[in-house]
Amino acid sequence: MIQIDNVSFSYDLGKTEVLRNISLDIPEKKVTSFIGPSGCGKSTLLRCLNRMNDLVETSRVTTGEILIMGQNINAKDVDAIELRKHIGMVFQKYNPFPKSIYDNVAYGLRIQGIKNKSILDEAVEKSLRGSALWDEVKDRLKDSALGLSGGQQQRLCIARTIAVQPKIILMDEPCSALDPIATAKVEELITELRTDYTIVIVTHSMQQASRISDHTAFFYLGELIEYDETDSIFQNPSKKRTEDYISGRFG
Amino acid sequence: MSDNPFKSKKSNLRTKEKFAYGGYAFATYFIIICATFIFGTILWNGVPVLMDKGLSFLSHKPQTLSVLELEKGTGYEVPTEHFDNMLISNPNELPLENLEEFQKSFQLVSFQIKNGSLIGDDYLKDIEKDNKQYYVRFTERKFPTLVGFTVHRDKKIRISKPELEIIQKHDPQLITSEITEKIVTLQNKKVTIKAGEYPLSKDAHDSLQKTELIFQMKQSYPDDEPNKINITIIPKDQTITLPSSIFYAAFDEDEKGTLPATKVESIPYEKIFTDFSLTKGNYQTSSETLKILNQYGIKHLHNAEKGAVVINNKDEINITLHQEKYDQLVAHNPQLKLSHIEQSQQQIQYTRFDIAKDVEVQLNFSDLLAFKQDSKFKPTSEKTHSYSGGGVLGPIIGTACLVIICMAIALFTGIAAATYLNEYAKKGGLTKIIRLAMLNLAGVPSIVFGLFGFGLFVMLAPVFSQTPNTGSKLNIPIVFIDSKPDLRIIEAEGIHIVDSKLSTSESEELANAAGAKKFHNGWYYISFQGWGVCMLAGGFTLAIMVLPVIITSCEESLKAVPMSFREAAMALGATKWQSIRTAVLPYAFPGILTASVLGITRVAGETAPIMFTAAVAEKSDLPWQGIHTSGFSAFVDFLQQSVQALPYHIYTVAGRIPQSEYTQPMQYGSVLIFMIIVFMLSAVSIYLRIKIRNKIKW
Numbered sequence: 001m002i003q004i005d006n007v008s009f010s011y012d013l014g015k016t017e018v019l020r021n022i023s024l025d026i027p028e029k030k031v032t033s034f035i036g037p038s039g040c041g042k043s044t045l046l047r048c049l050n051r052m053n054d055l056v057e058t059s060r061v062t063t064g065e066i067l068i069m070g071q072n073i074n075a076k077d078v079d080a081i082e083l084r085k086h087i088g089m090v091f092q093k094y095n096p097f098p099k100s101i102y103d104n105v106a107y108g109l110r111i112q113g114i115k116n117k118s119i120l121d122e123a124v125e126k127s128l129r130g131s132a133l134w135d136e137v138k139d140r141l142k143d144s145a146l147g148l149s150g151g152q153q154q155r156l157c158i159a160r161t162i163a164v165q166p167k168i169i170l171m172d173e174p175c176s177a178l179d180p181i182a183t184a185k186v187e188e189l190i191t192e193l194r195t196d197y198t199i200v201i202v203t204h205s206m207q208q209a210s211r212i213s214d215h216t217a218f219f220y221l222g223e224l225i226e227y228d229e230t231d232s233i234f235q236n237p238s239k240k241r242t243e244d245y246i247s248g249r250f251g
Numbered sequence: 252m253s254d255n256p257f258k259s260k261k262s263n264l265r266t267k268e269k270f271a272y273g274g275y276a277f278a279t280y281f282i283i284i285c286a287t288f289i290f291g292t293i294l295w296n297g298v299p300v301l302m303d304k305g306l307s308f309l310s311h312k313p314q315t316l317s318v319l320e321l322e323k324g325t326g327y328e329v330p331t332e333h334f335d336n337m338l339i340s341n342p343n344e345l346p347l348e349n350l351e352e353f354q355k356s357f358q359l360v361s362f363q364i365k366n367g368s369l370i371g372d373d374y375l376k377d378i379e380k381d382n383k384q385y386y387v388r389f390t391e392r393k394f395p396t397l398v399g400f401t402v403h404r405d406k407k408i409r410i411s412k413p414e415l416e417i418i419q420k421h422d423p424q425l426i427t428s429e430i431t432e433k434i435v436t437l438q439n440k441k442v443t444i445k446a447g448e449y450p451l452s453k454d455a456h457d458s459l460q461k462t463e464l465i466f467q468m469k470q471s472y473p474d475d476e477p478n479k480i481n482i483t484i485i486p487k488d489q490t491i492t493l494p495s496s497i498f499y500a501a502f503d504e505d506e507k508g509t510l511p512a513t514k515v516e517s518i519p520y521e522k523i524f525t526d527f528s529l530t531k532g533n534y535q536t537s538s539e540t541l542k543i544l545n546q547y548g549i550k551h552l553h554n555a556e557k558g559a560v561v562i563n564n565k566d567e568i569n570i571t572l573h574q575e576k577y578d579q580l581v582a583h584n585p586q587l588k589l590s591h592i593e594q595s596q597q598q599i600q601y602t603r604f605d606i607a608k609d610v611e612v613q614l615n616f617s618d619l620l621a622f623k624q625d626s627k628f629k630p631t632s633e634k635t636h637s638y639s640g641g642g643v644l645g646p647i648i649g650t651a652c653l654v655i656i657c658m659a660i661a662l663f664t665g666i667a668a669a670t671y672l673n674e675y676a677k678k679g680g681l682t683k684i685i686r687l688a689m690l691n692l693a694g695v696p697s698i699v700f701g702l703f704g705f706g707l708f709v710m711l712a713p714v715f716s717q718t719p720n721t722g723s724k725l726n727i728p729i730v731f732i733d734s735k736p737d738l739r740i741i742e743a744e745g746i747h748i749v750d751s752k753l754s755t756s757e758s759e760e761l762a763n764a765a766g767a768k769k770f771h772n773g774w775y776y777i778s779f780q781g782w783g784v785c786m787l788a789g790g791f792t793l794a795i796m797v798l799p800v801i802i803t804s805c806e807e808s809l810k811a812v813p814m815s816f817r818e819a820a821m822a823l824g825a826t827k828w829q830s831i832r833t834a835v836l837p838y839a840f841p842g843i844l845t846a847s848v849l850g851i852t853r854v855a856g857e858t859a860p861i862m863f864t865a866a867v868a869e870k871s872d873l874p875w876q877g878i879h880t881s882g883f884s885a886f887v888d889f890l891q892q893s894v895q896a897l898p899y900h901i902y903t904v905a906g907r908i909p910q911s912e913y914t915q916p917m918q919y920g921s922v923l924i925f926m927i928i929v930f931m932l933s934a935v936s937i938y939l940r941i942k943i944r945n946k947i948k949w
Binding site: 088099 | 677678813815816817818819820821822823824825826829833834838947
């Protein structure tokens, strides 16, 4: 689904590379997690996948290419806007707009120009059910999204993302601002979403990675150290550094 | 007990502490005392003014106040409306007696007057004065090339047919009476002149030049000594035929002229003359006509540069006058073509009153005029104090208009610029320079903006026009509309062209012949002639002045919107503009609102930038009054008016007119009203901001 081939990345026009020669294949309809200590480049790699790094003017993919569904996403004829419609993203700090719950979920469809109320209603309900939020909010769709609890807000952000029916969902530490109960709910949701979406998740919690992901990639100082099925990474790491990290000797 | 371990080691620290405390406290109380003094003075003096004048202060335009001393007297009769105004301007009780209301009826005459330009006398201006409510607008213009004449009593004129044809071509409006043709038998003289040198009077010389006689002038004298003798040389013997009048002026048959005539013969011939009469009145005409008429004794030229009265309305206008005024007008301006003359009666409520004892009365100037219509109204003394009567309606409206125009321009540009700087522009040297330049702009003194606005908007800004001003710096033709000239435009410039069926070239020829410098030639121009002193120029000047403030605070409020909103929108596939429009600007709105209110209060209070660009001390109309066009051009006309403005009004009443006890209430009243308006604006904005902020906070 996603093929990352020998990718190096720099935020300052190639002077310093924050990612070096990363190559990995992310399979379809599986959960893949990126783990590693802070500053290892896992979030940067994630943001390369939907070209969110374009927002930083001096950032460049210096070598290699990223193929998503067989297409090099940094090719000249790729429109980042179109790309992002297919690749949703959920952020570290839940960031619903200060609008109603309904408007939040409908946002992505509305900016695509869909105004038909029945289509929007249907999509909103489907997305909220899909993110297991429907029963909690169905009676107060017109209330402000900011009145929800943290976990609910994050699930609302997931609902907002799946409303535009992406193929891939990128999650940048989605549970780091949540309490354990909310985290459990979001994790449960991720497990459910696996059947329909390819999910890439960046996480600091190794337990979380081992609980929810099928594949795990371990990054260290801008390099991919090890990438394998989750079970083998956690139980039988082939690299010394991976072992040190997952057993808590550093990081 | 041992020594206190916490005892201060350095005692002078305590002294310093006390001084510091005292200093800070002094500074604070100083400010508070100053503020209390300022607000106290304004409130102390202003509130009684507002209490006295009440709502009339807000609903009346500034007026000249007349202070009259009335002797104990009886039977004043004035229109009730003006009597009521007197009661408002004199809150202290007047010793009035024997009040009585009654109806008085007037004979009125209504008529229509054709639009166009005409040279009239002061009676025309009287109509303007008396007919504000009919929106009769005359303007006094200077027409350097326009000539006119006055006929003091009805005059019969007899001219030759070719001359009549010239008049009919150029000034058909002159010939209103019946034309009678007459065939007259005249005598021509045939005379032979011998070659030689002859002294000749100037008159004789001038008339001889019109004949076919060939001669040279040897010596002549300056024109200012008219009857000096010229020496004329006839190169060889010549025989000429010439009209009797010239003959007698030049030849010596009965010892009038000086040329020796031989072989004189009389030759009778027939000539067609036309008679018509000119009615008493003022006329304007082309120079050709005038040349002809000059020969027939119409010499009462008035130089049009003194000012002609032009009726500037686009269509025919209806005017109603009192019978006597109408009679005066017609008597003095018979050339006016009035139509639809109707007579009617008007009933006006009058009040009759007596004054019980000598008293001082304050009257607005307009009321004074109405009072003076009563022939018995004779005050013992009369003093006027400009701007001390009436209210501040004009300045309030003017300031409101200026603020609205300015903020429309400033917010549109400011938000756009802030969005560009904060969202689009690359973070680099150029952006930094732009930002620095903008901050510097905020520090430019406002008088400099005023002068800049005067130079740019008042004098230079481009306008679309078919008839650019002669003062225009540059005219760029844009579109050619192949049509004949708009004759109304030619007319408005003082040249009267009657036949609107003329072709383009004929009209141009006519306009040229009459000396029009400016006429529509089928082209539309962008003319860099400036907008003049008007609201639009003032609004733009104020907008430029306030832009740095607006841009800076808009940028701040854009920065305050979390980056995550932009990211969320972008990650959902929004374009940059979509994400700004839906996920940034709405949440920056409260901040932008604050910025705009800061801007409004600053703009409303500025005097210097509008002094040269928009504000006038006196204007009798509110901005929307006296616009005769419709649609878009009405909007343009509206924007192209000068206005009164509150700060400028305060400056005028406080600093530019002679001070007296009567001007003071107006000063304090205006200032208090101004402050109340500014406070109210701030209050509304704070309320709005809190409301919106509660609705959309994150």
